Amino acid sequence: MRPTPSINDFTEREDLLGFFGPDSVTWRVHSDPAFSVGGIRALLLQALHPVAMGGVHQFSTAFATDPWARLTRTAEYVATLSFGTRRDALRQVRRVRGLHRGKSGVEETTGRHFNVDDADLLLWVHNCEVESLLSTARRAGVPLTDADADRYVEEQVVAAVLVGCEEADVPRTVAELDAYFDRIRAQLAVTPAARTASRFVLVPPMPGWVQVLTPARPAWSTLASLGAATLPGWARRLYGLPGFGLTDAAATAGLRAFRQTALAVPARVRESPIVRAARERVAAVEPLSA
Known part of the structure; x- marks a missing residue:
């Protein structure tokens, strides 16, 4: 498996740009x-990949006991990798790879006997993320x-x-990404672990006060319904x-x-702190030399 880069592999400007x-x-x-x-x-x-979902079921107790915490950590990882400095992103990568290391099961x-960091399982997770984020953005009207x-x-090959995928196996075009899903569909199934995970995603447990005193339940229901409705x-x-x-x-x-409703909210409210911080950080970086 390819090692993560060193913090000395890039310049200060590259670090700030992410x-x-x-x-x-x-x-x-x-x-x-x-x-x-x-x-x-x-x-x-x-969740539809039996082995990838089996790894989550066996080794991620937080998914069953505190799904909000797991979802939050996942979102933080993607956001830091996307908008953080390279040093911050690499810290997140090393944390995740450390969590994967040495875990195996059946x-x-x-x-199938598997290691959580098997390259094909990491590739499945990566491709699901890329395909979902891209197809959803296009259907939502992102130009x-x-x-x-x-x-x-x-x-997204980066x-x-x-995270540990073999570079030669990672799709580099939409056509290659579509071909990957055509090949793997025969391996997919709704296992008991997948059924449990989908229930947590669609109707996550929430403290009573959150449901009564905040709009979290209807807000999540809207997002989850759209997420499910836009699946292939x-x-x-x-x-x-x-x-x-x-x-x-x-569904579209x-x-x-x-999306149009969300865009009506001012960016300073709508965007996450890490996105706002990234915009401020790169605005202070001098343009790269030609």
Whole structure:
């Protein structure tokens, strides 16, 4: 498995700009309101790989006992990798790779012995994230050309390699990403672990006071419903999700309406602190020399 880069492998300016930078498609996709829906969609899609989900079920007790904490850590990881300095991103990468290291087990439904950091499992998680975030952004109305979409997939190879994927296996275009899912679909299934995970994602447990005194429940329900409704048709059929039989046109319309509503909120309120900090940080960096 490829080692993570050293903090001495880049200049101070490169560190401040991060692994992607303000001119990247990654910044455009990951700072858009549609990102939250894409993230939920990715979790539901990831759960359909029996072995990858088996690893989560066996080794991530937080998913069952405190799903909010796990979701928060996942979001923090993606945000730091996308918008943080390279040093901050590498700290997150090393933390995640450390959590994966040395964990192995046997997935009950397939009988496969696996290591949590097996390259094919890491690749599955990566590809689900990239495909979900990109397809959701495009359906939501984020202005992305076909060339932009290919560029996004190419940019995300960095994220895949950092977490431990084999670079030669990582898709670099939308066509390669689509081909990957065509190949792997026969291996996917809704295992008991996937069913449990999907329930946590769609209807996560919340303290009573949160449900009564905050808008968390209806807000999450909107995001989760859109995430499920925008899954590929074959994935929705595997889950047999009741209430999500919307046509693709209706799901897209709902997603676009959500995005437009969110965009009406001022950026200083809508955007996360790490995104705002990234914009301020790079604004202070002198333009790179030609």
